[in-house]
Amino acid sequence: xxxxxxxxxxxxxxxxxxxxxxxxxxxxxxxxxxx
Amino acid sequence: xxxxxxxxxxxxxxxxxxxxxxxxxxxxxxxxxxxxxxxxxxxxxxxxxxxxxxxxxxxxxxxxxxxxxxxxxxxxxxxxxxxxxxxxxxxxxxxxxxxxxxxxxxxxxxxxxxxxxxxxxxxxxxxxxxxxxxxxxxxxxxxxxxxxxxxxxxxxxxxxxxxxxxxxxxxxxxxxxxxxxxxxxxxxxxxxxxxxxxxxxxxxxxxxxxxxxxxxxxxxxxxxxxxxxxxxxxxxxxxxxxxxxxxxxxxxxxxxxxxxxxxxxxxxxxxxxxxxxxxxxxxxxxxxxxxxxxxxxxxxxxxxxxxxxxxxxxxxxxxxxxxxxxxxxxxxxxxxxxxxxxxxxxxxxxxxxxxxxxxxxxxxxxxxxxxxxxxxxxxxxxxxxxxxxxxxxxxxxxxxxxxxxxxxxxxxxxxxxxxxxxxxxxxxxxxxxxxxxxxxxxxxxxxxxxxx
Numbered sequence: 001x002x003x004x005x006x007x008x009x010x011x012x013x014x015x016x017x018x019x020x021x022x023x024x025x026x027x028x029x030x031x032x033x034x035x
Numbered sequence: 036x037x038x039x040x041x042x043x044x045x046x047x048x049x050x051x052x053x054x055x056x057x058x059x060x061x062x063x064x065x066x067x068x069x070x071x072x073x074x075x076x077x078x079x080x081x082x083x084x085x086x087x088x089x090x091x092x093x094x095x096x097x098x099x100x101x102x103x104x105x106x107x108x109x110x111x112x113x114x115x116x117x118x119x120x121x122x123x124x125x126x127x128x129x130x131x132x133x134x135x136x137x138x139x140x141x142x143x144x145x146x147x148x149x150x151x152x153x154x155x156x157x158x159x160x161x162x163x164x165x166x167x168x169x170x171x172x173x174x175x176x177x178x179x180x181x182x183x184x185x186x187x188x189x190x191x192x193x194x195x196x197x198x199x200x201x202x203x204x205x206x207x208x209x210x211x212x213x214x215x216x217x218x219x220x221x222x223x224x225x226x227x228x229x230x231x232x233x234x235x236x237x238x239x240x241x242x243x244x245x246x247x248x249x250x251x252x253x254x255x256x257x258x259x260x261x262x263x264x265x266x267x268x269x270x271x272x273x274x275x276x277x278x279x280x281x282x283x284x285x286x287x288x289x290x291x292x293x294x295x296x297x298x299x300x301x302x303x304x305x306x307x308x309x310x311x312x313x314x315x316x317x318x319x320x321x322x323x324x325x326x327x328x329x330x331x332x333x334x335x336x337x338x339x340x341x342x343x344x345x346x347x348x349x350x351x352x353x354x355x356x357x358x359x360x361x362x363x364x365x366x367x368x369x370x371x372x373x374x375x376x377x378x379x380x381x382x383x384x385x386x387x388x389x390x391x392x393x394x395x396x397x398x399x400x401x402x403x404x405x406x407x408x409x410x411x412x413x414x415x416x417x418x419x420x421x422x423x424x425x426x427x428x429x430x431x432x433x434x435x436x437x438x439x440x441x442x443x444x445x446x447x448x449x450x451x452x453x454x455x456x457x458x459x460x461x462x463x464x465x466x467x468x469x470x471x472x473x474x475x476x477x478x479x480x481x482x483x484x485x486x487x
Contacts, residue, residue, distance in 0.1 A: 007122040007384050014383065016171055016232060020129055023229040027136040030222040034143050034215040035266060 048367065055364040057454075057461040058307030061300040062316025063357070064454040068297030070323025071447055075290040077332055077433070083283075085142040087276050090263040091284055093135065093256050095291025096298075100252035102417035103295065104245035105410040116246035120386055123237045124250045130233035131254025137226035139262050140219040147216025154201035154321075156220035161190050161315045163228025168311035172235050173372035175311055178365065185363025189356040190315045196352030197321050203335070203345035231310040234302065239377040241390045244302035248295075285428035288421060296451065303458055308365065309373070315360050322353050330439040 011017050076088065104113060117124060137157070144153035165186065168174035175183050237247045267273040277284070297320065304313035325346065328334040335342060365373070374392075381391040 003385065004121055007120075010384050011122045011125065016236065017126075019167075020133060020229050020232050023225050024129065024133050024136065027133070027140065027222045027226045030218050031136060031140060031143075031262065034140075034147070034212075034219050 051365075051367060051370055053461045054307045057457050058304050058313065059316065059361045059364065060454045060457050062304035062308065062313050062361075063319065064450040065297045065300035065304055065313075065317040066319030066357075067323050067447055067450050068293060068300060069317060069320035070297075070325075071327060071443070072290045072294035072297060073324045074327045074331065075286040075293065077328075083280050084267065084276065085146075086139060086263050086266040087273070087280070088287060089138055089142060090259050090273075091277070091280075091287035092291040092294065093252075093259040095288030096295050097252050097256045097291075098288070098417040098420055099292045099295035100248045102414045103299065104249050105406070105413040108243065108245045109406050109410050110413070111405075111407060112243070113246040113249055116241075116243050117250075119390055120237075120240050120242055120384065122384060123233075123240060123242045123247070126233035126236055127242075127247050127250035128254035128257075130230050131251040131256075132258040133226045133230040133233075134251075135255050135258035135262065137223040137230070139259070140223040140226070144216050144220035144223060147212040147219065149216075153216060153220040155194060155198040156217065157224035157227065158194055158197045158318065158321075159221075160224045160228035161193065161318055163225065164231045164314040165190060165311040167229065167232050168235065168309050171232060171376075172239060172309065173369075173376040174309040174365075175369065176372040177368035178363075179368075182363040182366065182369075185359045186311055186315075189359030189363065192356030192359065193315050193318060193353050194356075196349040196354075196356060197318065199345045199349030199352065200321055200325055203338075203342045203349065228314075231305060231314060234305045235310050236380065238302075238306035239373065239391075240380045240384065240386060241377075241393070244299060244306055248299065248302060281424075282427055282429040283431075285421070285424035288424055292421070300454060303462075312360050312363070312365075316357055319353060319357050322350055325350070327443060331436050331443065333434055333436065 072092075076092070104110075141153065141157055144157065147153075165175070169176065175186060178186075234247070238244070263273055264270060267276065297317075301313065301317045304316060308316075329346070335346070377391050378388070380386070381388055
């Protein structure tokens with residue numbers, strides 16, 4: 001469990017993780033705008 | 036000097052060459068099967084909402100993504116993969132969400148600005164994929180200028196070719212909301228191009244493609260359901276529309292199934308040749324989609340000579356671009372940079388270095404090789420759903436050239452069997468058969484590289 005929490009922490013600190021998250025949020029905003 | 040002679044990361048030159056060949060073959064097979072996925076959807080002539088069509092295809096995708104991996108590897112092997120790197124489940128779900136939003140946006144983009152303008156905009160995803168591959172995963176580093184030029188030039192050629200094909204196959208009727216359509220197409224390209232970050236992340240770390248897709252599809256179907264509910268105005272209207280179209284749902288489910296076969300090859304391409312080469316090769320799906328449209332369904336019949344010139348020119352450019360990329364395979368020096376990226380991932384997330392190394396060599400993972408009751412339940416359940424909807428499916432009265440159907444299906448079968456065998460001989464789909472389950476979790480060295 002501690003190992004999994006450590007990996008989760010590492011993922012949240014990983015800059016590469018936030019790139020797809022930001023792009024997904026941007027895509028949802030565009031969807032909301034155009035529908 | 037043979038550029039592979041100084042192979043990367045402890046791989047011998049022959050092994051690296053076989054992995055590259057398997058990856059390139061997977062990219063071309065992916066293009067053929069992804070392109071063929073459009074064919075069953077052409078049997079749907081009802082006025083269904085595009086979002087509902089997309090949702091039904093995704094449901095077919097979901098069924099295939101749980102049953103095919105269970106059949107090919109078994110859920111036990113998938114579970115073993117996930118226990119090695121459980122954080123990758125989050126990445127897989129995230130990638131599925133990106134795909135679903137992108138796919139939905141393309142529907143709106145086509146509606147607002149037409150296929151000929153929309154397609155080139157979102158097709159730029161391959162260029163974005165090359166950028167992310169180079170920036171985040173050391174792809175094309177140490178590759179030499181000729182190979183970089185081969186990949187970049189090939190991708191640009193394919194984009195130009197795709198544009199010509201899109202113009203030729205476009206109905207040309209735009210809806211009149213240019214800004215919204217352009218935004219939707221660009222956003223779709225950004226989403227699809229970025230979706231490959233989780234792919235590459237997972238494969239550098241060691242996850243098997245067959246494990247990744249089972250979680251990818253959870254994000255895919257979850258996000259697609261949310262978008263469909265939003266678009267249709269709730270569960271009631273959505274269910275009513277689905278029930279009213281139940282006699283054509285089989286074709287959409289089948290389209291989703293065919294798409295998954297292509298996507299599995301795409302995943303192996305991303306794993307063994309990286310996203311900078313795998314994405315453009317998979318994008319040859321447009322050529323195959325056009326072949327089905329032209330030869331089987333008689334599209335563009337009676338169109339002008341200029342249109343046919345665009346089709347021929349665009350196809351040649353796409354083929355040239357794909358060839359340039361296929362010939363610019365990774366050298367040993369570049370592969371060593373991939374290893375550096377993989378070691379960085381392993382270190383960051385505390386993953387067994389032997390597991391990561393074996394993954395890059397296409398040898399990771401272990402299983403008993405047996406299938407459990409759960410595997411057969413998944414396979415049987417998915418088969419039953421397809422048979423059930425197939426039994427009530429209505430065949431619309433369309434003009435179809437069955438001779439060309441036979442030719443194209445034969446080509447798909449050849450690519451499926453040929454590439455499948457190549458992958459099996461090279462990687463055993465990344466698993467090895469062990470006698471005792473205990474050996475799977477038996478300590479350091481359990482994923483020691485095999486000799487092939």
